Amino acid sequence: MKTYVDSERALTLLFLLIGGSMLAEAYSFGSTAGLFPKLTASIVVGGSILILFQNHLPGPLRTFVAKDIQLIQASEDVQKMTDRAIASSSGETEVADRPLPPSVFTGGFVAAFIVCSYLVGMLWTTPVFVAIYARWFHQPWRYTILVVVLSFAIAYGFSVVLNTPVDSGVLLQTLGVA
Amino acid sequence: MAAITAVLPQAIEILTSGYTPYILILGVLLGILFGGLPGIGATLGMAIVLPLTLPLDGPDAIILLISIYSGAMYGGSIPAILVNVPGTAGDAATTFDGYPMARQGKAINALVISAVASAIGGILAVTILLVISPSLIELVLLFGSPQYFLMAILGISMITVITTGSTVKGLVAGAFGLLLATIGIAPTVPVKRYTFDLIALYSGLDYIAILIGLFAIAEMIGLSKEEQVSQSETGLEGSVLEGVKSVFRHPIVVLKSMVIGLLVGAVPGSGASISNFISYGEAMRSSKTPERFGNGAEEGVVATDVANNATVAGALIPTFSFGIPGSGSTAVLLGGLIMHGLRPGPDLFTTQLHITYSVFLGLLVGNIVILIMGLIVIPRAGYLTQVDTDLIIPVIVVLSALGALALRNNWVDVWTILVLGLVGYFMKKHDFSVIAFVLGAILGPIAEENLYRSLSISGGSFGIFLEDPLSLFLVASIIVILLGPTFRAVIEERRVEASGGG
Numbered sequence: 035m036k037t038y039v040d041s042e043r044a045l046t047l048l049f050l051l052i053g054g055s056m057l058a059e060a061y062s063f064g065s066t067a068g069l070f071p072k073l074t075a076s077i078v079v080g081g082s083i084l085i086l087f088q089n090h091l092p093g094p095l096r097t098f099v100a101k102d103i104q105l106i107q108a109s110e111d112v113q114k115m116t117d118r119a120i121a122s123s124s125g126e127t128e129v130a131d132r133p134l135p136p137s138v139f140t141g142g143f144v145a146a147f148i149v150c151s152y153l154v155g156m157l158w159t160t161p162v163f164v165a166i167y168a169r170w171f172h173q174p175w176r177y178t179i180l181v182v183v184l185s186f187a188i189a190y191g192f193s194v195v196l197n198t199p200v201d202s203g204v205l206l207q208t209l210g211v212a
Numbered sequence: 213m214a215a216i217t218a219v220l221p222q223a224i225e226i227l228t229s230g231y232t233p234y235i236l237i238l239g240v241l242l243g244i245l246f247g248g249l250p251g252i253g254a255t256l257g258m259a260i261v262l263p264l265t266l267p268l269d270g271p272d273a274i275i276l277l278i279s280i281y282s283g284a285m286y287g288g289s290i291p292a293i294l295v296n297v298p299g300t301a302g303d304a305a306t307t308f309d310g311y312p313m314a315r316q317g318k319a320i321n322a323l324v325i326s327a328v329a330s331a332i333g334g335i336l337a338v339t340i341l342l343v344i345s346p347s348l349i350e351l352v353l354l355f356g357s358p359q360y361f362l363m364a365i366l367g368i369s370m371i372t373v374i375t376t377g378s379t380v381k382g383l384v385a386g387a388f389g390l391l392l393a394t395i396g397i398a399p400t401v402p403v404k405r406y407t408f409d410l411i412a413l414y415s416g417l418d419y420i421a422i423l424i425g426l427f428a429i430a431e432m433i434g435l436s437k438e439e440q441v442s443q444s445e446t447g448l449e450g451s452v453l454e455g456v457k458s459v460f461r462h463p464i465v466v467l468k469s470m471v472i473g474l475l476v477g478a479v480p481g482s483g484a485s486i487s488n489f490i491s492y493g494e495a496m497r498s499s500k501t502p503e504r505f506g507n508g509a510e511e512g513v514v515a516t517d518v519a520n521n522a523t524v525a526g527a528l529i530p531t532f533s534f535g536i537p538g539s540g541s542t543a544v545l546l547g548g549l550i551m552h553g554l555r556p557g558p559d560l561f562t563t564q565l566h567i568t569y570s571v572f573l574g575l576l577v578g579n580i581v582i583l584i585m586g587l588i589v590i591p592r593a594g595y596l597t598q599v600d601t602d603l604i605i606p607v608i609v610v611l612s613a614l615g616a617l618a619l620r621n622n623w624v625d626v627w628t629i630l631v632l633g634l635v636g637y638f639m640k641k642h643d644f645s646v647i648a649f650v651l652g653a654i655l656g657p658i659a660e661e662n663l664y665r666s667l668s669i670s671g672g673s674f675g676i677f678l679e680d681p682l683s684l685f686l687v688a689s690i691i692v693i694l695l696g697p698t699f700r701a702v703i704e705e706r707r708v709e710a711s712g713g714g
Contacts, residue, residue: 052388063405069667074387077384085381140437152626156614
């Protein structure tokens with residue numbers, strides 16, 4: 035629960051920070067180019083502040099800020115069936131013999147894949163990424179090899195058919211795959 | 213009406229010429245595949261395919277995307293019926309009776325009901341869409357720059373009160389999307405905004421990269437933490453003929469569900485995730501034996517599958533007319549329209565009417581293809597549910613990264629999918645509406661242009677948004693939609709407090 039609240043606050047603070055800095059910057063764009071960014075950034079800043087301080091707001095305003103109110107709702111019977119279905123489905127699972135929760139690993143590893151692709155080229159990082167990911171989740175070798183080959187073929191296809199520059203990066207220049 | 217009969221031959225020619233028929237069939241097959249693979253679904257599938265439509269003509273690209281959308285509505289019912297896990301949000305209610313039917317040895321009946329009901333729902337809804345489209349044209353032509361700006365705000369407002377999460381969270385998400393869309397050179401005057409003097413940012417953030425980040429990367433991070441779908445405990449038993457007969461035994465359910473799907477789909481932000489529950493609820497309410505629902509009632513499967521495919525047609529109304537998507541999938545479709553130079557609004561109903569009709573007819577034919585393909589796929593349907601998501605996730609991530617880079621050969625797009633993928637994951641986790649954010653990002657430039665044009669006409673006065681009845685109606689609608697549900701909730705809270713204290 036504490037983690038849930040912390041990451042929600044962090045996200046709201048991120049919106050507030052970005053919105054605030056963009057609002058300040060918008061004053062340097064002139065009246066025409068600056069109008070739309072000022073309007074939208076103001077909503078982001080104002081809304082984020084309301085969300086951060088929702089627990090200190092008076093009743094009706096707090097309802098507006100905090101309560102999940104939907105315009106279209108299913109009937110009560112259907113809602114009960116939905117709630118039963120949700121309750122019976124499991125939450126986050128762990129992977130045996132692995133130190134990180136799956137979502138943390140996936141998010142971090144995707145980031146690492148993209149950073150490494152930027153450095154050396156997506157064509158070369160793709161098979162490594164797919165292989166490590168599949169093996170992290172204890173996938174059998176035959177399926178791992180299958181998806182590695184499939185992924186490499188897709189990347190190669192992008193290079194040849196769409197001329198996407200996947201074979202080189204900032205640190206590695208191969209002067210074309212063909 | 214004369215204009216429509218004049219463009220129909222052109223529309224039919226677009227649909228039947230070149231590779232278009234094969235693209236349509238491919239789209240339906242891909243849609244069934246995306247819908248059938250747990251955790252993928254229509255939105256993600258369309259988001260991944262979107263960059264790959266770059267080499268295609270506009271009509272072909274839209275027909276491909278819409279075929280995927282409608283195919284996925286049926287495909288999502290396969291895991292819903294076989295393993296009690298809906299492949300798309302629009303098939304959630306299919307699990308209530310589809311899975312019990314499978315456990316009773318009627319898996320084939322349920323899958324056939326789903327295929328036939330999906331096809332009939334889609335065909336009837338598109339037919340109605342074709343019939344009412346002349347009226348739509350009249351309505352669209354009433355809209356000018358002030359009204360289009362207000363429609364963009366109305367669309368975001370509706371999404372904030374329809375999707376989960378508080379209204380303010382939805383508004384923050386929508387406004388954040390609008391704000392990110394201002395990065396780059398302003399559309400109204402040549403001023404660089406938030407570019408940090410980087411040439412790569414002069415064109416701003418590509419909304420397709422935003423779509424991929426939010427609908428693919430964020431989704432894959434979320435999918436990685438879910439328990440694997442278990443192997444199907446049910447065999448593929450039952451009767452194809454009985455399945456077909458089941459649909460025709462409930463004509464009233466079919467008609468009502470089709471209308472519900474069409475109407476709900478036309479409401480921005482609602483989509484099949486809502487229509488399937490409403491039509492299921494209505495079928496249960498009006499049944500003489502409601503106690504059978506939840507235990508394998510065939511009408512339950514009929515109602516949900518008719519509604520979710522009818523929703524596809526309904527969602528085209530706000531998307532094509534005003535550029536307001538009815539769901540995440542139509543948000544991707546909207547992105548596809550803009551990418552291929554097809555701007556929602558009057559053009560699609562005047563000079564480009566033939567393209568609009570080719571898409572509608574494509575959807576009509578696509579539903580027939582769903583029926584044929586669905587019946588072919590049934591004996592092999594079980595394989596889809598056995599694919600491990602831990603093998604799908606890395607492939608989707610790779611496809612997403614490649615697709616992002618292929619958009620403009622610009623690494624800004626790849627960083628965009630990474631950053632927004634991570635942000636999108638937390639947005640979903642904490643009920644900040646991702647659809648509102650996407651809508652803001654896509655409509656930002658259009659909204660800003662219309663705002664600029666409106667203020668140019670009025671000499672800088674915001675009074676232009678209150679000058680005519682249509683604008684006043686839209687402004688009033690925005691206020692009612694944003695504040696009405698809260699007002700009702702506050703009154704309800706006070707009533708409960710008063711009766712509790714009494």
